[in-house]
Amino acid sequence: MVDGNRRAAKSPARGKYAPAQLDEGEILRRGLDTFAELGYAATTVRELARRLEVSHNFINDRYGSKDNFWRTVVDFAMRDDQDDFDHQLAKSGDDDEHLTGVIVQLYRRSANASAKNRLLADESTRDSDRLDYLHQRFIQPFWDSIEPAINNLIAVGRIPRVPPHVLYTAITGPALALAQAPVADRLNPTAAPVAQQDRNDMADTLSSLVLHGLLRPCGQ
Structure with missing residues (x-):
């Protein structure tokens, strides 16, 4: 007869002492999917533990807090x-x-990263420390990198002279909307579902449309 303690020792750990069975990349991918689906406030440490199949204290033990885990997820994404x-x-x-x-x-990357897009779209509507983090580490560096080209094109009349936030919205808004597959499927019910379409082709069509409206032809 097998001793009960030996049987227990051979079984995988469960409950509050369960160790992580996933590699770091998969942990962060699942975290990203969860934050994107539920939003930060509704994403509890308990729900993260359930989806990661780990103990309820795993997030705090490894990352220090839910907020630190969110930042690690965003950096990864x-x-x-x-x-x-x-x-x-x-x-x-x-x-x-x-x-x-x-x-x-930008549009190609956005089309192939819907969870990241959903998180960015959601956090961009909330005045929070998380938006400060996104702005300082990602949004402002992106804008700073393209602003010289934009200013030069404004100076020669290729781009209309409008406030920077309007241009930012004109450029990034459609990219974020690429995550809105459910509404796209409803607007075009006779086409194949968005999930089955070529994401790069969809991104290129949209970026071409935006650029056509943003950049005036030379000499005009």
Whole structure:
């Protein structure tokens, strides 16, 4: 007869002492999906533990707090974005080509990262420390990187002279809307579901439409 203690020792740990069975990347991906789906306030440490299949004290033990975990998740989700935009801006070409390249890249990245888009869209409507974090680490650096090209294009009449926040909304708003697959499916019920469509093709169509409205033709 097998001793009960030996049976217990062979079973995977459960309950409040359960260790993490997922690698760090999967933990952060699941965290991102949860924050994007529920929003920060409705995402409890208990719910995170359930989705990560870990103990209820795992988040506090490893990351210190839910807020610190959120920041780690955001850093993970956006870690390569600005480097890629800077690389695009460093390529040879004029201001028109630089701005076009970044916008096309932004829309492609957004189309293929719906959870990140949903989180950004939600947090951008809330005056919070989390928005301060996003602004300081990601939003302002992105804007600073493209602002010289924008200012040059404004100076030569290619872009209308409007407040910066209006231009920011014109550029990033449609990119964030790429996460709105449910409403897109309702607006075009005869097409294949958005989830089955080529995300890059959808992003390129939208960026072309936005750029057509944003950039006046030369000489006008």
